[in-house]
Amino acid sequence: MDVPANNEQASSALVRIGSAARAAWPWARRVREAAGETLDSWMSSLLGEDFAERLQRVPVSLGSSGVDPFGLDPGWTKYALASAAFLHRRYFRTDVYGANQVPTGRVLLIANHSGQIPIDGAIIGATMFMDVEPPRFVRAMVEKWSQSIPFVSTLFPRVGQVVGVPENARRLLEQGEALLVFPEGARGISKTFDRRYQLTDFGLGFMRLAIETKTPIIPIAVIGGEEQYISVGNLDTVAKLLRMPSFPVIPQFLLPGGQLPLPTKYRVYFGEPMHFTGDHDDDDAVIEEKVWLVKATIQSMLNRGIKARRSVFW
Amino acid sequence: MLHPPAGEEGAILITGICGRLGKRLARVLHRQRLVIGVDRRAFPDKPKDVIHQQVDIRRKKLKDVFRAHAISAVVHLGIMHNPRASSGEHHAWNVAGFAKLLEYVAHFRIGKLIVLSSANVYGPQPENPQFLSEEAPLLGGANFGEIRDLIEVDMLAQSFFWKHPETDTVILRPVHILGSVRNAPSNFLRLPTIPTLLGYDPMVQVIHERDVVEAIRLAVRPGVRGVFNIAGPDPLPLSRIIKLLDRPSIPVPYSVGRSVLKRLWSLRLTNFPAPELDHIRHVCMVDDRRAREILGFRAKQSIADTVRAVDSDR
Numbered sequence: 001m002d003v004p005a006n007n008e009q010a011s012s013a014l015v016r017i018g019s020a021a022r023a024a025w026p027w028a029r030r031v032r033e034a035a036g037e038t039l040d041s042w043m044s045s046l047l048g049e050d051f052a053e054r055l056q057r058v059p060v061s062l063g064s065s066g067v068d069p070f071g072l073d074p075g076w077t078k079y080a081l082a083s084a085a086f087l088h089r090r091y092f093r094t095d096v097y098g099a100n101q102v103p104t105g106r107v108l109l110i111a112n113h114s115g116q117i118p119i120d121g122a123i124i125g126a127t128m129f130m131d132v133e134p135p136r137f138v139r140a141m142v143e144k145w146s147q148s149i150p151f152v153s154t155l156f157p158r159v160g161q162v163v164g165v166p167e168n169a170r171r172l173l174e175q176g177e178a179l180l181v182f183p184e185g186a187r188g189i190s191k192t193f194d195r196r197y198q199l200t201d202f203g204l205g206f207m208r209l210a211i212e213t214k215t216p217i218i219p220i221a222v223i224g225g226e227e228q229y230i231s232v233g234n235l236d237t238v239a240k241l242l243r244m245p246s247f248p249v250i251p252q253f254l255l256p257g258g259q260l261p262l263p264t265k266y267r268v269y270f271g272e273p274m275h276f277t278g279d280h281d282d283d284d285a286v287i288e289e290k291v292w293l294v295k296a297t298i299q300s301m302l303n304r305g306i307k308a309r310r311s312v313f314w
Numbered sequence: 315m316l317h318p319p320a321g322e323e324g325a326i327l328i329t330g331i332c333g334r335l336g337k338r339l340a341r342v343l344h345r346q347r348l349v350i351g352v353d354r355r356a357f358p359d360k361p362k363d364v365i366h367q368q369v370d371i372r373r374k375k376l377k378d379v380f381r382a383h384a385i386s387a388v389v390h391l392g393i394m395h396n397p398r399a400s401s402g403e404h405h406a407w408n409v410a411g412f413a414k415l416l417e418y419v420a421h422f423r424i425g426k427l428i429v430l431s432s433a434n435v436y437g438p439q440p441e442n443p444q445f446l447s448e449e450a451p452l453l454g455g456a457n458f459g460e461i462r463d464l465i466e467v468d469m470l471a472q473s474f475f476w477k478h479p480e481t482d483t484v485i486l487r488p489v490h491i492l493g494s495v496r497n498a499p500s501n502f503l504r505l506p507t508i509p510t511l512l513g514y515d516p517m518v519q520v521i522h523e524r525d526v527v528e529a530i531r532l533a534v535r536p537g538v539r540g541v542f543n544i545a546g547p548d549p550l551p552l553s554r555i556i557k558l559l560d561r562p563s564i565p566v567p568y569s570v571g572r573s574v575l576k577r578l579w580s581l582r583l584t585n586f587p588a589p590e591l592d593h594i595r596h597v598c599m600v601d602d603r604r605a606r607e608i609l610g611f612r613a614k615q616s617i618a619d620t621v622r623a624v625d626s627d628r
Contacts, residue, residue, distance in 0.1 A: 063548030063549070064547065064548050064617070065547070065548045065549070065550045065554070065617055067517075067548075067549075067550060067551065067554070069444065069445070069517070069548065069549055069599075070444050070517070071517045071551060073551070144440055144441040145440065147440035147441070147596060147597075148440045148596075149513075150511070150512060150513025150514055150567075150568065151513035152513075153440070153513065153514055153516075153595075153596075154513060154514060154515040157517065158551075162444065163440075163441065163442070163443065163444070165441065165442075165443045166443075167443035167444075167445065167447070168443050168444050168445075171444070171445065
């Protein structure tokens with residue numbers, strides 16, 4: 001390989017910036033350490049001592065480098081879980097039903113998707129960590145386009161989120177992970193208020209995967225997400241322009257503090273494990289029937305949950 | 315001249331022997347069998363029993379080399395990857411030269427052909443699965459024209475594999491090779507201050523040049539054929555790899571980085587074309603299960619030794 005040595009000028013500029021960075025480094029580190037300590041003490045005071053204890057017990061398969069091959073880093077996950085646990089316990093005061101039905105080992109968590117931003121995923125993650133025995137890290141499948149957004153593309157893998165392609169899902173299930181899938185995808189999360197808690201079409205991929213890898217499916221109904229941001233419509237042209245899956249119109253954004261989600265009360269229902277057998281390569285029509293069964297289960301769990309609740313906020 | 319089957323006896327022909335990897339391979343193999351090198355560059359400190367022919371592989375003289383020796387295996391390392399060279403010259407050397415080589419391998423019925431491709435042929439993309447298998451499409455050239463030659467070489471080798479069952483063709487696709495080699499990833503990690511992209515920190519696989527030599531040695535064994543991804547130690551986020559080098563790094567926004575790199579490139583102040591930035595933005599990791607099972611290959615160098623090898627200049 002021929003390499004002409006002509007990048008000296010550029011690298012000397014880089015060295016200068018580099019030495020400035022080095023001078024600022026000890027200061028930045030002290031700030032970071034102090035912030036870390038405050039955060040850690042805040043975490044244990046807010047979330048209780050059992051948070052740290054549960055963290056020790058989570059089964060994870062890390063490589064020799066201390067990072068899982070998908071980029072999950074326990075150092076980051078700790079903080080992500082703490083924030084999710086804060087939302088779960090304090091902000092949305094979640095009630096959890098049927099958490100004892102989640103089996104150990106590999107499992108596919110299938111849930112309804114709602115709420116404009118994926119807080120429901122964080123809540124399910126927190127539930128699986130705080131209320132399920134033994135505590136689990138949830139691996140969620142995320143949109144491909146999230147990988148081209150700076151910071152998000154770093155944060156998501158560090159906290160265990162994985163790009164939603166079948167190869168990744170298969171590999172995670174082979175590792176015995178708990179995989180969270182929203183089969184409604186982006187269509188589900190950006191529902192307008194008049195269509196709240198009505199499931200949109202399910203993708204078929206998760207069912208083929210479950211049959212192929214013989215993984216039990218846990219249906220999950222999440223209630224509370226649809227009222228956190230009230231969307232009255234979608235601007236499709238703007239969405240297309242910004243290359244986003246949707247562009248919701250949310251009037252509460254105009255109010256002071258309205259950017260935060262409304263503190264609705266979340267309710268998470270875990271259903272009984274469902275086992276499916278057959279040929280994973282079957283026609284869509286055959287797979288659709290099985291998917292319909294899961295969808296109907298979640299829809300009826302949603303309907304029962306909504307009927308049972310007396311108020312959106314408590 | 316009758317050419318013996320691929321085995322322990324018979325000479326091994328290495329093209330591009332004067333590259334750092336080629337020299338290393340020659341030093342490992344020459345103790346076991348006759349090594350014949352072909353390269354238009356000089357090989358000043360070659361071991362005494364290595365035969366070196368200063369031949370351009372596009373010339374007819376290459377045929378004389380095949381005629382004169384009992385060759386049982388050909389290892390093709392002679393791929394020019396100098397992004398500065400004109401695309402015409404690139405193509406003539408890499409593709410036309412390789413086609414000539416294939417012609418001779420077929421004509422003289424050589425038992426074994428090993429082609430060193432690269433995991434970069436898959437290309438870094440936001441929608442990549444975390445681990446690409448050997449069947450994944452070769453999309454590396456979509457954004458990065460400079461690698462199209464390499465993809466073409468890989469494809470030529472694949473069609474040769476199918477058309478000539480009498481030759482055991484092996485295509486190796488190693489991840490970023492680090493060491494004394496002068497390739498883009500090693501040069502990048504050798505920078506005094508390493509620029510990264512703000513908000514991006516993909517998981518990266520690297521491999522020590524010594525491990526690559528070992529993989530080639532394993533592939534020379536009789537009976538081995540097919541395409542193999544070659545991965546090194548467990549993957550790490552790019553930031554952790556830079557930390558292992560104990561060198562300062564500065565995060566640069568992608569748009570700034572790209573325009574600066576384009577400018578530096580046009581002023582000939584850098585050897586990194588702007589599309590290479592995608593390698594520090596998106597994942598391009600490979601699944602090396604096949605190499606583990608069939609080749610019995612497992613990287614021996616630790617991640618720390620692999621990364622620090624860029625500073626060793628031997």
